[in-house]
Amino acid sequence: MLALNLHNDQLDLRFDFPTPVPVPGEALLRVRLAGICGTDMALIQGYKGGYSGVLGHEYVAEVVQAPGREEWVGRRVVGEINTSCGQCDHCRRGLVTHCQRRRVLGILNWDGAFAEYMLSPTTLLHAVPDHVPDEVAVFTEPVAAAYAALRDIPPDAGERIVVFGDGRLGLVIALAFVAEGYDPVLVGRHVPKLEIASRQGVRTTMELPAGAEFDVAVDATGRVEALSVILDYLRPRGTLILKTTTAQPGVLDLSRIVVNELRVIGSRCGPFPRALAALSTGRLDPRPLISATYSLSNALQAFAHAMQPGALKVLLRP
Amino acid sequence: MLALNLHNDQLDLRFDFPTPVPVPGEALLRVRLAGICGTDMALIQGYKGGYSGVLGHEYVAEVVQAPGREEWVGRRVVGEINTSCGQCDHCRRGLVTHCQRRRVLGILNWDGAFAEYMLSPTTLLHAVPDHVPDEVAVFTEPVAAAYAALRDIPPDAGERIVVFGDGRLGLVIALAFVAEGYDPVLVGRHVPKLEIASRQGVRTTMELPAGAEFDVAVDATGRVEALSVILDYLRPRGTLILKTTTAQPGVLDLSRIVVNELRVIGSRCGPFPRALAALSTGRLDPRPLISATYSLSNALQAFAHAMQPGALKVLLRP
Numbered sequence: 001m002l003a004l005n006l007h008n009d010q011l012d013l014r015f016d017f018p019t020p021v022p023v024p025g026e027a028l029l030r031v032r033l034a035g036i037c038g039t040d041m042a043l044i045q046g047y048k049g050g051y052s053g054v055l056g057h058e059y060v061a062e063v064v065q066a067p068g069r070e071e072w073v074g075r076r077v078v079g080e081i082n083t084s085c086g087q088c089d090h091c092r093r094g095l096v097t098h099c100q101r102r103r104v105l106g107i108l109n110w111d112g113a114f115a116e117y118m119l120s121p122t123t124l125l126h127a128v129p130d131h132v133p134d135e136v137a138v139f140t141e142p143v144a145a146a147y148a149a150l151r152d153i154p155p156d157a158g159e160r161i162v163v164f165g166d167g168r169l170g171l172v173i174a175l176a177f178v179a180e181g182y183d184p185v186l187v188g189r190h191v192p193k194l195e196i197a198s199r200q201g202v203r204t205t206m207e208l209p210a211g212a213e214f215d216v217a218v219d220a221t222g223r224v225e226a227l228s229v230i231l232d233y234l235r236p237r238g239t240l241i242l243k244t245t246t247a248q249p250g251v252l253d254l255s256r257i258v259v260n261e262l263r264v265i266g267s268r269c270g271p272f273p274r275a276l277a278a279l280s281t282g283r284l285d286p287r288p289l290i291s292a293t294y295s296l297s298n299a300l301q302a303f304a305h306a307m308q309p310g311a312l313k314v315l316l317r318p
Numbered sequence: 319m320l321a322l323n324l325h326n327d328q329l330d331l332r333f334d335f336p337t338p339v340p341v342p343g344e345a346l347l348r349v350r351l352a353g354i355c356g357t358d359m360a361l362i363q364g365y366k367g368g369y370s371g372v373l374g375h376e377y378v379a380e381v382v383q384a385p386g387r388e389e390w391v392g393r394r395v396v397g398e399i400n401t402s403c404g405q406c407d408h409c410r411r412g413l414v415t416h417c418q419r420r421r422v423l424g425i426l427n428w429d430g431a432f433a434e435y436m437l438s439p440t441t442l443l444h445a446v447p448d449h450v451p452d453e454v455a456v457f458t459e460p461v462a463a464a465y466a467a468l469r470d471i472p473p474d475a476g477e478r479i480v481v482f483g484d485g486r487l488g489l490v491i492a493l494a495f496v497a498e499g500y501d502p503v504l505v506g507r508h509v510p511k512l513e514i515a516s517r518q519g520v521r522t523t524m525e526l527p528a529g530a531e532f533d534v535a536v537d538a539t540g541r542v543e544a545l546s547v548i549l550d551y552l553r554p555r556g557t558l559i560l561k562t563t564t565a566q567p568g569v570l571d572l573s574r575i576v577v578n579e580l581r582v583i584g585s586r587c588g589p590f591p592r593a594l595a596a597l598s599t600g601r602l603d604p605r606p607l608i609s610a611t612y613s614l615s616n617a618l619q620a621f622a623h624a625m626q627p628g629a630l631k632v633l634l635r636p
Binding site for chain 2 (some may be wrong): 014089090093095097098147148158175214224227235236237243244251252254255256257258259260261262263266267268
């Protein structure tokens with residue numbers, strides 16, 4: 001089958017990749033549509049010390065086989081990405097997305113979605129309602145990551161929320177906040193991207209007024225240098241939700257965190273059911289974020305496009 | 319009067335310092351005993367960009383005058399250190415210890431406790447029960463800072479708690495955790511200091527076993543380099559309570575915070591009533607931390623002592 005494989009930091013479009021075979025507990029999926037994420041581009045650049053395997057962890061697919069769980073066959077699904085063993089200390093504490101033996105679809109020891117077929121544990125699958133088009137469902141994973149930021153807002157926080165970064169992640173987070181009734185300000189640098197957000201009710205700006213102060217700030221800039229600026233806009237005991245994962249270590253003025261008693265919360269994967277609910281009711285429409293859709297056989301061009309400044313979501317169709 | 323004054327980063331013991339005069343709302347206090355804190359030593363070294371004034375913010379004193387609030391006169395008191403205006407945006411939001419116009423006793427625009435007499439707003443005073451000796455009461459401020467760490471433990475955390483640093487602050491925090499029924503491990507480098515903690519029921523170690531994992535870690539090391547090591551011992555979604563304030567910026571691997579979904583919580587001043595309750599019931603006995611008591615006229619020697627490796631709390635008696 002066709003698959004986009006990463007090996008020794010080298011991307012290869014392989015036509016002879018073996019079609020995987022599911023064991024009981026796994027489903028064989030035919031990928032319908034997949035999205036290129038910032039993490040994919042970071043993996044190509046060596047993040048995580050060199051992933052080898054098929055890339056891709058945002059997808060919508062159809063179940064082809066599911067040994068022992070035949071009720072899944074024929075269903076259209078999206079899927080969570082962290083496998084879990086159920087046995088380790090983290091799993092027993094309920095931290096299943098942090099399983100100590102976890103594999104992560106398209107990221108760590110498990111072939112991903114930029115292929116004609118892929119495998120997933122059936123426990124990670126979520127059925128997609130019929131009326132939700134593929135172009136919407138494919139955003140479930142990044143929208144769930146945005147909902148993780150919502151989960152991390154302390155219940156005693158006010159509602160002055162600012163999102164920094166108008167890339168894919170920042171936009172989806174701002175849209176998720178609005179979908180859930182918050183009134184965030186999105187700070188970005190790109191008029192066309194900010195307009196995508198403002199058309200769905202997000203307040204946007206390219207520069208905050210001096211002295212502006214927020215209860216919650218979300219960092220989706222992808223740039224560690226941005227953090228010092230972001231801290232300036234947090235009230236004492238305010239919360240910074242960190243979404244940026246970069247390979248480079250960041251320099252942070254820790255005494256400001258102590259003196260202002262700030263909370264910094266790292267936030268990664270999120271709840272698929274809430275994301276699917278927002279997408280299926282139309283409260284959140286991610287389609288304006290689609291920059292282009294390529295066939296999988298043009299995956300290298302798709303990656304070149306996704307890496308261009310200004311590009312938002314680039315999709316791959318096997 | 320006698321006062322230890324800091325000016326242009328220069329410590330001067332002055333014999334002719336003017337005795338302050340209270341206005342309504344303020345109390346004139348005769349200092350009975352005061353403690354030298356790490357912040358005092360940092361201020362001497364230029365932290366906060368150069369404080370000018372009388373140092374000292376840990377004290378027990380007797381109220382001499384309190385215009386309009388005569389009921390305070392003659393009482394033995396300890397005092398909080400952050401003044402507040404009641405008018406600014408932070409005060410109106412209840413963040414009074416973060417008042418935008420705040421002055422901080424002995425730290426920012428308000429003469430402190432290393433003097434025969436000092437002023438305090440009466441709103442910051444707490445009466446000390448008669449049976450609590452000065453040597454115990456003088457620890458109320460640092461014990462309150464330790465209780466701030468307790469306040470910041472998320473209610474959904476387990477109880478695997480580790481405190482890093484066996485200096486004054488780390489010891490007091492470990493003792494406070496034990497006083498409140500937790501079972502922390504204190505990690506330090508100094509056998510005599512660790513023994514002070516273990517004699518009050520704290521588990522101590524000089525090295526954690528590889529793979530040890532905690533729900534909550536408290537950084538009281540005073541060294542920004544320690545943070546990377548500390549992160550190794552936190553479980554996913556664990557909490558790091560930051561108490562270290564240093565002038566130097568710290569380098570932190572932010573992607574670990576995101577991937578492990580850690581919470582980093584800056585923690586500063588804490589609740590005086592809880593601290594006084596722990597001290598007055600004897601649940602927490604800070605007296606083993608006293609390294610020496612000097613008369614205020616020997617304050618420069620006292621500071622030299624406090625700065626020696628191995629020194630714990632050095633007290634000044636005017």
